[in-house]
Amino acid sequence: MAVMSEICRAFLKKELDGGKALYGIVDSAIYKEFHDLMDIEGEENIRILLKEPYLHGYETAAPYLMRLDIDDAITDGLLHAATGEQWLTLVVSHKSLDALAQELRDMIVVESEVHGKPIVYRFYDPRNLANYIHIHDEAELKMFYEDIGGALFTIDADDPSVLYAYRDDGIEMIDLKEEA
Numbered sequence: 608m609a610v611m612s613e614i615c616r617a618f619l620k621k622e623l624d625g626g627k628a629l630y631g632i633v634d635s636a637i638y639k640e641f642h643d644l645m646d647i648e649g650e651e652n653i654r655i656l657l658k659e660p661y662l663h664g665y666e667t668a669a670p671y672l673m674r675l676d677i678d679d680a681i682t683d684g685l686l687h688a689a690t691g692e693q694w695l696t697l698v699v700s701h702k703s704l705d706a707l708a709q710e711l712r713d714m715i716v717v718e719s720e721v722h723g724k725p726i727v728y729r730f731y732d733p734r735n736l737a738n739y740i741h742i743h744d745e746a747e748l749k750m751f752y753e754d755i756g757g758a759l760f761t762i763d764a765d766d767p768s769v770l771y772a773y774r775d776d777g778i779e780m781i782d783l784k785e786e787a
Contacts, residue, residue, distance in 0.1 A: 612686035614783045615762070615770060620677055622699045627757060629675045630698040630707060631685055632656070632731040636668035637694035644681065645671075654708035661716055661727055670731060672711060674704045690767040696731045700757035710754045733761040733771075740773055749775060 619629060635641040645653055655662065656670040675682040675697075689695035700707050711731070719726040730739040736759065743751065752758070752775035763769035772779040 612683050612690065614768070614786070615686050616677055616683065618770065618781065618783055618786050619697065619699065619760070622758070622760075623677060625701070627699050627701050628704075629677055629682070630700060630704070631673045631675050631682075632696040632698060632711070633671045633673060633685075634694040634729070634732060635671055637692070638688070640688070641671065642667060644685075652704065654704060656708060656711050656715055656731075657727065658712050658716075661725075670711075670715070670729070672698075672704065672708045686762075689762055691764055693733045693764055695762070696733055696736065697760040698755060698757060699760070700755055702756040707755065710756075714751075714754070731759075733764070736761060736773060737771070737778065740778060 623629060633641050652674040654672045655666065656672055657665060662669060675685070685695060698707065702710070714730060715727055716725050717728045718724070728739075729735055740748065758775075759773040761771045761773075763771065768782060768784045770781045770783055772781055
């Protein structure tokens, strides 16, 4: 598995051209170890993605945005731990941590037509992301990718050598073994 995280890091390095940064959206409700990581890493590189009134009492189950250093052991550890799991979405963006966090906060809470009230929609969850992308038309997707200032990536839960890239020109399946 460590080999796959190394191949994934090599691929992402190529994506970071032009001053882009790497971020991880971590679902802390699934990846409980994230809260220990927050204590180690500190909060200067981490932002919670829920805001009041939706956050109240859910800090331990909230999504977090974390700025990642592609060459850091923490990034390698996250990529390794996420292999075969469904709690990490990677974002390559030209936006700052705070600007990207604000954009994502605004996307997470949506008005439910069924319930008639705002709900938290976990679009960033790798299990939901493809559906989220498919329900929007081309103009909405263009705005979505402009808002995040980049692309999203998820690791295939069944095959860690496969990465899905969600870009403004569509969804691409990348076999990292072929990229290496």
